[in-house]
Amino acid sequence: MAATATPEPKTNRIGLTVLDYRGGKTTLCAGCGHNAISERIIDAFYEMGMPPERVVKLSGIGCSSKSPAYFMGRSHSFNSVHGRMPSVATGAVLANHRLVALGVSGDGDSASIGIGQFVHLMRRNLPMIYIIEDNGVYGLTKGQFSATADLGSKLKTGVINDLPPVDTCALAISLGATFVGRSFSGDKRQLHSMLKAALAHRGTVMIDVVSPCVTFNDHEGSTKSYKFMKDHEEPLHDINFVPAFLEIDVDYDAGSTVNVTMHDGSALRLHKIEEDYDPTNKIGAIKRIMESQEADEVLTGVLYLNTAAPNFIDMLDMTDEPLATLPESVTRPSRKVLEECMEELR
């Protein structure tokens, strides 16, 4: 008897295979950092057993904003207008707070045309994951500087950037986002862990991922190139995320590890590389980011985390049933109410 049985495909805890988390074929350039980020999203959502039907993908305009078409094809998605994804995401989450919102933006989309909406999204601490795929240039319009380009960074054409960059992480922390991280599309392990932890957070997760543009900004003199990042990435810690559905081992060294219990009961363990870094200290976080800029380093890791602040949905004190599906009996007051209103006006 021949051994013909093919092995069962590997599935996650809700019985889906990793294929169920894939999307369309990417049309971005080969080697684009954004493609690596899409892969990390697929892996993280698969591993966490997040039902794709609960997820909504939102984006603005640009190379980064095209990428939601290339992962999680079973999720609804909205590719909106340039820089305005935060408002669309806000509306969607208001309509149905049970949705898991994943926004994918770029540095032009968030730090220039959309900075107004970016700022106010951070202030509201809307529960969603907001990723900036940050390459310092406008790719789709062929390589102009964006507002996150570092001082002195050089374009292929030789143009030098002489304006200071917007640090989206420092901005997000100061404004009220409650989970702020920076990573590198080439740092597979770190980004993967950070995305899994992001899914456990109920508040705005803002992750700036340096994601080199192989076509327009990966050359000598660029501060957003693979080479620059390999030489200048400065990780704060090793990230170990233990989901709530796994049995949490109690064994860790409290002296060398920061342990944070997330909203859903899972554990985020940050194994210190920098001895005295406290990711729950807002002022310290911003100070350390500023110092790293001075030192020409790209500080990565979970820069700031606050699991105590109320999020925007908590503040609105809405009924648990999503607004989108409330029946007429709830949303249209009775004839008696109308009569009462009329009497008031007589």
Next chain:
Amino acid sequence: MLRGATESGVLMATTEIAPQGSAASAGGRPIVNDFSIQVATANGSGSQSANSILLRSIFQMGVPVSGKNLFPSNIAGLPTWFTIRASKKGYIARKKEIDFAVAMNPETAREDVLNLAPGAAVLYDEPLKLNELRSDLVFYSAPFDKIVATVCPEAKLRKLVKNMIYVGVMAQLLNLDMAEVEKALRKQFAKKVKAADLNWNAAKAGYDYAAASLTKSDPFTIERMDKTAGMIIIDGNSAAAMGSMFAGVTVVTWYPITPSSSLVESLIDYMKAYRIGPDGKATFAIVQAEDELAAIGMVLGAGWAGARAMTATAGPGISLMAEFAGLGYYVEIPGVIWDVQRVGPSTGLPTRTSQGDIEFVAKLSHGDTFHPMLIPCSVAECFGMASEAFNLAEYLQTPVFVMSDLDLGMNNWMSEPFQYPEAPVKRGKVLSKEDLDRLGGFARYKDVDGDGVGYRTLPGIDHPQGAWFARGSGHNEKAQYSERPDDYKNNLDRLRHKFENARNLVPKPEMVRNEGHDIGIMAYGTSHHALVESLDQLQNEHGIHADYLRLKAYPFTGEVLQFIASHKRVYVVDQNRDGQMLNLLKLDVPAEHVARLRSVLHYNGLPLDARSVTDDIISQEAK
């Protein structure tokens, strides 16, 4: 004819010369329930309450009444006027002629008085000595500061209470029932008993002063009628807010802008009162956005995810919303946008009324775009169209604009009580999990029913085939990215077909009068009230008979084209400079009928009055 060029901006009284029908022609006979009062005060002096009480007292005496607040873009200090019109015939448009002026503002008093027609009456603050200005008016003076000092010991409150004195004086002069004044006053101050008592004493003091010191020598008087029994008084923005609540709105986003702010502020009050669920939790979310871009972005995000979402704004906000409006049209997402129109372009006159956004909104976006518009003329229609707009938006899966204006939105109007919405809340073509099980999938933009409207699913639907990709970029029937020429063209043609189909779905125009005359008139929105009166003026004063059709929506229904086809000359009344509605009509009207269309234009920021319309039509008919 550029009607309105003779009426100057803020100083409404400066150049308005009463041509006829004014007090002068009354010849000593009393003029009962048919005159206008203009109260001139400084902004922020509390005159709003006093004027509302005066208006409501007349209303409570059964006399049809209307009020127009003419205010500056300012918090305190600049001049403001309030006109109250009593009309036994039920005319509620602004009356151009002022019959009785109450001059409380030293800054404008002189000019206000100089511009009155002979025979008008004036009540003025004694130190202003206005009686020296003219000999052909009836003057009454009152020492307001002295009177207020006797009833209001607290000096810092006197400024606010002073205006209540003229309510009492006017009540005495116009023969108002003081019991009705007290009722109106106590309603105005509601639970603030102390403030009510203080103001009531002021009103009584004014009344007593007039009774003791003034001799009635003008003809204007109020007599009890029964024309307002059971009716309500409300502003259009509050009516729109109430209507939106009964329409089942769940997500409201906004950015404060005059004259739309009070719509959402009123909605917040209504929702807090009547839309908290049995669990004590809100069945809605109201969010003040960072700007109008975000406000409409949130509406579209919420509409996409299945909420009944709306925003309210005015011209500058509409300009900012253009990009998202195009997205809503092209991705096909429902949403309701209230445009409470004010005078543009740019900042324009933020506190004055206009119908200046009609043409822009109809095609709001880059690229080929058309949006449905509903146009209320009354507070009752503000209420009713709120529900209609949502049902239409969700059926058509597109943004629907409701075109109110400042006159309607911010002024108080009397109305029959509102009718409970007849149509149920209709959510349009939304597929359920069970539908998908049965169908095995769907194509988002496929015209299955031939009406141009595809089927959609809502994010969060628990079905592996439930998702579709909403995108503002080119897409095919399955919502997949496409740059194919045929996909793009087919999509645009379907959208046009959908819009054509909307002609059968929007509210039909109101055929106010159709007696087969040569002349037809078309108007919309608040112009209606001037038109009703103008039709009578044309007939009674000039022997000109005209038919009248009131437009209620865009796209135009068949009745509109039929009306044009059956009249030799059709006057289209626009409260804007460029004849915007007429321009939209030209897109639809057969070439051989275009020459029939004539424009009646009004664009000085003041609510349209009948006299302006009548004069304009007479002058054009004479050509």
